[in-house]
Amino acid sequence: MRDALSRLRPHSNVPVVEPEVDEKAASDKEANVVNTEGVKESVADDSDAISLDAQRGVQDIEALTKVWTKQDIILAYVTIWIIYFVDAMQQNMTNSLLPYVTSAFSAHSLTPTVSIFAYLISGLSKLPLAKILDIWGRPQGFILMVICLTIGLVLMAACQNVETYAAAQVFYWVGYNGVTYSISIFVADTSSLKNRSLMFAFASSPYIITVWVGGPLADAFLYGPGWRWAFGAFAIITPVMCVPLLALFYKNYKKAKALGVMPERNSGRTWLESLKYYAIEFDVFGLLLIIAGLALFLLPFNIYFYQTDGWASATCIAMLVVGFVLCVAFAVYEKWWAPKTFIPYELLTDRTVLGACILAGNLFISFYIWNSFFGSFLQVVSGLDITRASYIQNIYSIGSCFWSLVVGVLIRWTGRFKWLALYFGVPVTILGVALMVVFRQPDSNIGYIAMCQIFIAVSGGTLVICEQMAAMAATTHQYIAVVLAIEAMFANVGGAIGGTVATSIWGTVFPRSLNKFLPEAEKANVSLIFSDLKTQLDYPWGSETRIAIQDSYGDAMRYMIIASAVIQVISIVSVAVWRDIKVKDFKQVKGNVI
Known part of the structure; x- marks a missing residue:
């Protein structure tokens, strides 16, 4: 499999796999791989070998799944369910408390506008996060998102003005969406394709319960210790609930390294060479084009009603035009000029x-x-x-x-x-x-x-x-x-x-x-x-x-x-x-x- 995949050039070929597996070929340790012309090639399949042509984050997670035990898998999915439950409960509670938080400040007119930026930024943040998960690793991206989520909760608990609350919303939504996204990628990494839809459904099942919990929990904090303690409590609870999954990552990565499963890495690059290397790997210019383009294109849809002339305002028209042009420029750049494409x-x-x-x-x-x-x-x-x-x-x-x-x-x-x-x-x-x-x-x-x-x-x-x-x-x-x-x-x-x-x-x-x-x-x-x-x-x-x-x-x-x-x-x-x-x-x- 590794040899076949190495023939797929990442800049000009489609990594599309036709998953029709011939049972006889599978029994002979062969697999069917589709090349860019759509022709199946029967090649020797070392199905358990680490993909040496994959990026570091993918290699690391493949090494982890080679060495962990059945008990580790069960613990991982139980932990994932708990994290989803805590996050969903905390989100429902936050939504219920929002009117009471904004009413605590006399100058709350900026809140709706800044919330728009928070939702927009959190939606676009998954693009660079995907590259972090692939290049640096799943735990690194997950930790970064937990830190963002915790910072957002701390800022909401301590905010004394609407500006701090607005900043807290940005950190919170980037972290919240990032945590759930990182976990969904981990679920995809650790489940076969035929079972993956069931595992995705299992991971999201806490929402069935938390719909009924968020409101009463908000009431309990609001009429008890106060809304600040609601955010403060979850600023402690959330990272604590994430520790078991991170510990599981650490334990099995060390085990994979000790067993020699993890590929050896010694770049030998200087810091300047590393900077250039990661700029290419992250497709920094392409990411800037698509994020800036989408941000400018989407923003008018959310702020046009604040403009005196609505959609006819120069601001909205300029944002739409520039945003569209940047999105087209991204497609052109990825097609012909990118040294390493985002996708x-x-x-x-x-x-x-x-x-x-x-x-x-x-x-x-x-x-x-x-x-x-x-x-x-x-x-x-x-x-x-x-x-x-x-x-x-x-x-x-x-x-x-x-x-x-x-x-x-x-x-x-x-x-x-x-x-x-x-x-x-x-x-x-x-x-x-x-x-x-x-x-x-x-x-x-x-x-x-x-x-x-x-x-x-x-x-x-x-x-x-x-x-x-x-x-x-x-x-x-x-x-x-x-x-x-x-x-x-x-x-x-x-x-x-x-x-x-x-x-x-x-x-x-x-x-x-x-x-x-x-x-x-x-x-x-x-x-x-x-x-x-x-x-x-x-x-x-x-x-x-x-x-x-x-x-x-x-x-x-x-x-x-x-x-x-x-x-x-x-x-x-x-x-x-x-x-x-x-x-x-x-x-x-x-x-x-x-």
């Missing part, structure tokens, strides 16, 4: 990888369109209080995490994932979103709304798992971290676009409908009603004004949901182009894995 150009244009990434982006566009203002709808139109509204909203999180376990079992059993996405995931998503056109209206029974959420939850749990499997199954172990980072980038772009579409429809249709339905005596209050949820809720249930507001919600929701349903046509195409890869008998990772 092989041919892999990025592979139909399975590209289809998975487009599906991720499209699902986020659709989700952010239909989910925007959903909580307000449940309170104003359906008459639910905040607690009961949160139960309906959390159907997606609970249902998708639970159903992903079922999807994991089905993929392991059948060995394929495309059929689940194409014949179940996408059609049920379209059904669930389309039904909301009818049922997310005034006087609709809340049970029908919950039914739509269940449809979308089970289909969402299917598609998220399948898109990740498609991206990973189409490449080699070397590029798993990178393709998942690219997929996350597409999702980030999709979320920005979806939120913008929702806000644009809402800002156009809702005030227009208010002017149409409101009694003449209330039409002077259109701006206040439009901008203030509390004002909407203050009108008595059944009053003429409240009914007019509910009808206006119905109009706006109808347009938003139609847009969300129509865009799912892209999902059909993006899944249809996938190769029907059989993962059941394909070995992608090495060593003692699940």
